[in-house]
Amino acid sequence: MxxxxxxxxxxxxxxxxxxxxxxxxxxxxxxxxxxxxxxxxxxxxxxxxxxxxxxxxxxxxxxxxxxxxxxxxxxxxxxxxxxxxxxxxxxxxxxxxxxxxxxxxxxxxxxxxxIDCAPRNVLKRVVKMYEKMGLEPVVAPEMEFFLIARNLDPRQEIAPMVGRSGRPAAARQAYSMTAVDEFGPVIDDIYDFAEAQGFEIDGITQEGGAGQLEINLRHGDPVKLADEVFYFKRLIREAALRHDCFATFMAKPIAAEPGSAMHIHHSIIDIETGKNAFSGPQGGETDMFYHFIGGLQTYLPSALAVMAPYVNSYRRYVRDNAAPINLEWGRDNRTTGIRVPLSPPEARRVENRIAGMDCNPYLGIAVSLACGLLGMRNETRAKTQYRGDAYEGEPDFVNELGAALDLFDEATDLHKILGPDFARVYSIVKRAEYAEFLQVISPWEREHLLLNV
Known part of the structure; x- marks a missing residue:
């Protein structure tokens, strides 16, 4: 050098x-x-x-x-x-x-x-496949996380952090500025660290859980944004430690509270024209827009093991609790797994609301882009737009890691996009983790089975 x-x-x-x-x-x-x-x-x-x-x-x-x-x-x-x-x-x-x-x-x-199984290489591989089609994918991640009281004993339940008022953080205070102010010193350090690292935060809001915050990042290149999420997880943890609390990115750290997601907004630029490929000359939605959604609806069930990588991840998918249970799509509808936010034609985008904040950002973004790419390649048509409360429908994906890994192992089309060797290694490692989990006897089992069965 x-x-x-x-x-x-x-x-x-x-x-x-x-x-x-x-x-x-x-x-x-x-x-x-x-x-x-x-x-x-x-x-x-x-x-x-x-x-x-x-x-x-x-x-x-x-x-x-x-x-x-x-x-x-x-x-x-x-x-x-x-x-x-x-x-x-x-x-x-x-x-x-x-x-x-x-x-x-x-x-x-x-x-x-x-190295095929290196997560950053997996994402780069997917982005190159878009480029070969004359397309440039653009993403904007949203990061949800909890600030919690220091937890030094894994046997103890997680509790919200104590705010500057001296009271534990309250739940069901979504978008409350007063709630954000409770974490002011931590947030100040997050902003300072982000500025020192050259990251641009699009906004910080209070989410629905006790001590739950969301940080939105500006849209951009998928690899660059995955790098930022990777860096941000460490940055946020360090900011929390300065103020005698922990930051956690578990999908479901507190049973009675909503889970934490990494929503991923997608748009695609036509490299030749520089225009949003989801919008036509008159501002209408293109076939590519519908095919991308169709790809998400068709292939996300097989990709779930990557976006929900732990046994805890599946606790987040709870009906009527701020997390999707199906793969319906809708315009400006937060009950659907796939949402199309309000936007002008040049900013038209598709939001994948399935991924948990516990996923590897490189892999979560890569697999979401891969599903959309398969939809565009195969001209997979999206289902009819869902109108109303999508929680009233039936679940569209499995609710535990073992079944999700079975579907992932069968998804050979997805393996070709992500890389067969990555798919092989990922499945083996996640199954090893799952086997480790199954060796642990939970408090629920001891309480209800010990003397009753």
Whole structure:
């Protein structure tokens, strides 16, 4: 790497370092759950290295730290990958005690071929398929999460954080500015950290749960936005820790409260014309618009294991509780799984409301785009628009991880888009996690079965 490499950093990173000496660089990559893995190296060493190594086993690791037997025919030899920095992702780590940058890396094998099961590579693969069709996908994620009281004992139920008033956060206060003010110090740090990292927040609102907030991001390139969600999860957790609380992105952390989603807004640009491909010359909805929705309706059931990756994820899909239970689509209808928000023709978009905030952002966005792509390729027609309360209908997808993985394993068309090796590794790792969960005896079982059966 050139000696003057810091002069070529993104503007926000240069502003952050202005007048300071860079101490350390965190070289990171997202694993399958979306956890940041990597190494922290002195800045002087980073300036001399073009890449570093990590074993491929990081992609076989479950959320508990165990491993799935996904290494392939050669066995579990933990072959080194070549991780190369994407300097466009260089970003401040403003919560650290010294002057530190984070840089997201991409994973390659020793022949320079992208590692198929690396989540960022999976998303890049899907985006390239759009580009081959002359299309540029655009996304805007919405991030929901809870600020909770510090929970040091997993046996204890999760409680909302105590706000600046000294009272626990109240539920059912959606869009309340007073409720947002309760978390003012945490939100101030979120804004400060985001500014230092060069991220533009489109807005923060109070959601329906006790201590539940939503952050909206500006629309843009799918890989760039997935990078931002990946960074934001760490940023928000660090901001919460500064104020003696936790931030959680669990899909359903509190039984009586709504769950947390990562709604994904999609639009598509025709590269040749620069226009929104969902809108025709007169502003009407195009066939591509309906085919994209049809793809979501047809293929999302098979993709659910990626957008709802844990046993807890399925607790979020509760009738009449702010989460979809079906794949109907409607205009300006938040009871449907697929929503078309109010917008002018040039901003026409489709919102996928299925994904949970617990999903890996690279994989959640990739699989949603993949479903839409299959719909456009196959000219899959959307069902008739749903009018009214979609909670009155029957569920359109399974309600537990094992069944979702069965459907994912059968979805060969989806595997071709995401990558067959990724699909193989993902299924093995998630089934290993599921098996771990089934070994745990829950308090419900001890309370109701111990002396009664």
């Amino acid at each position: 050139a000696k003057d490499w810091t002069s070529k950093l993104p503007d926000a990173a240069q502003t952050y370092l202005e007048g300071h000496r860079l101490d350390e660089v965190e070289c990171i990559i997202a694993d399958l759950p979306g956890v940041a893995r990597g190494k922290a190296v002195p800045a002087s060493k980073f300036s001399k290295q073009a890449y570093f190594h990590l074993p491929d086993s990081i992609f076989y690791q479950t959320i508990t730290g165990d491993w799935g037997e996904a290494a392939g025919d050669e066995g579990f030899i933990e072959r080194d990958m070549v991780l190369k920095p994407d300097m466009d992702t260089a970003s401040a780590a403003p919560w650290t005690g010294d002057w530190t940058l984070q840089v997201i890396h991409d994973a390659y094998d020793r022949d320079g071929k992208p």
